[in-house]
Amino acid sequence: MSHRLPRSFYTRTDVVLLAQELLGKVLVTEFDTRTSGIITETEAYAGVTDRASHAFGNRRTNRTEVMYARGGTAYVYLCYGMHHLFNVVTHEEGTPHAVLIRAIRPLEGIDRMRLRRKGRPLRTDGPALVSLALGITTRHTGMDLLGGPISVEDLGYRPRRGTIIAGPRVGVAYAGADAMLPYRFRIAPSTPQSWERA
Secondary structure (H helix, E strand, O other), rough: OEEEEEHHHHOOHHHHHHHOOOOOEEEEEEOOOOOEEEEEEEEEHHHHHHHOOOOOOHOOOOOHHHHOOOOOEEEEEEEOOEEEEEEEEOOOOOOOOOEEEEEEEEEEOOOHHHHHHOOOOOOOOOOOHHHHHHHHOOOHHOOOOOOOOOEEOOOEEEOOOOEEEEEOOOHHHHHHHHHHOOOEEEEEOOHHHEEOOO
C-alpha cells in the first residue's frame, strides 16, 4: 500500500495550514537508494499577494512557472547560485502557492546521506542541507510528487500537542510587512518526546 500523500492533500487552498500539516510527514527520495526524513520545519509562501513569494505580483519566469502547476509538484530553485532548495507546490493549477521544506530528521538511508555530505558531519537543519542529504537538485523541479522518485509520505508521525512553534520566515526582510507574517512552523524541541505514532 502506498503511503504517498494524495493529490487532494496538496490542492487545498490554505497554504499556511498545509505548511503546518506537512510537519511529521516524511520526505522521501528514491534515486540510487531510498533516503528519507521526518519534516520538522516548513515555511508557507502565499503566491501573488505575498511579497516574500517568488510569484508575488503574478510574476512568471522560466524559474517560477512551475509554481503555477497543480498542487503536488516539486519546485526546486538555486539560492546564491549554489544551494538547492526544495518546495512543495500547493493549491490548484494557476495559483502559485508553495511550502519550503526547511528541516528534516533523518529516518532512512542515513549512510547514503553521509556519503552525499562528502565527509562532513550529517546535518539536515536547513533547506540547503535537506536537499543535499536527500540528493535533490534543480534538475528535479517540476516532478510530480505522486509518481516520481521524490514523494511525501504519511507514516503516522504526529507532532505532540503544544510542540509546534510559529514565527516569521527566514531571510525575507525585503518583503516589508509580509516578512513578519507567522508563516514559519517548526517542532521544538526536536526530540523523540515531540512525536507520537498514529
